[in-house]
Amino acid sequence: MVEQAPMGRTTYEIVADAKARQDAFTQVESLMAQATGTGHDVDGTIEVTVDARGKLLGLWLAPGAVNWGPDRLGSLIVEVTQVAMREATQNSYNKVALLLGEDMTYLIEQLSGMPAPARAEHDDRGMTVEEFQRRRDERLRTTQRRTPSAPQPDQAEDDDVFSFDPASLRSDR
Template identity: 50%
Template sequence: MTEREPIRRSTKQLIEDGRARQEAMANIDTVLAGVRGTAYDNHQSVRVTVDGRGKLLELWLRQDAVRWGADQLGRLIVMVAQAAMDQATQAGYNKLGPILGDNMTYAIELISGRSAPARNPQARGITAEEFQRRRDERMANGPTKAEPVEDDGFDPDDPLSFDLSSLRSDR
């Protein structure tokens, strides 16, 4: 395991970060109201749009959606609404994470009782352990010849050239 080095920031930067987080906490409702999640069923019969708080903004049914029957259509609407809510929840956490920081965002997840869908163990994808196992397996096979990489304009010395928060897989 590698040791972590603390990030060194000036007092001014810490104060600015604290003020930004305080302002963000005061505006959580505004941020979540601006977030949208939209989902469709596989047959494009139902479309649901919700905001970050779960408020239904749009329910669209194709004309022939009645062919499903009342019970099945009701279940389909609920499933699509759940998918839209998951999308809106994740988008909300994606917006709050960089502003509030990981610890505060995780605390909000715990308080709200709604964890980030990316953390859901039933979600499709692989676990961190599986990722590490596959990586170790690839590394054990030896290095492969790397293709030449085109310059993408990234400057590691320029903090504005890349947003580190985009590296988080659970936000």
């Protein structure tokens, strides 16, 4: 025999929740259409803007771009367009995540086969928290040795300018 447990929500609440999700999903397409990305080459001779679907919205070439030659210029345009496309894809996922939440956005990434660039395996994940703290402590020791007016250990931590941890701001999105 199967045990039954009360759901805690009424049928009306469940239906309203389902309708809200359906409305949110209908907005995903327009959100993704609004997302754009722009890429530049290192020399500043090429700028490409695309939407999240890969549609070219803008291409700017500096007059000096002709000096690259057709083959190199073509490959540079493709490389810069790929950078712009990654930015547009990430921007679209950021917008969708605000609407649907992180879990549903991750599911969309899995279904589409296009993971968010912030989750790319080959990307540099930055330094770990431990490495950041080690470098911070080392920097503080060096600063305290050079500066005689450095904060004393008995002062409150919030008086210490270096107590802010920028790693706390890092996010995948």
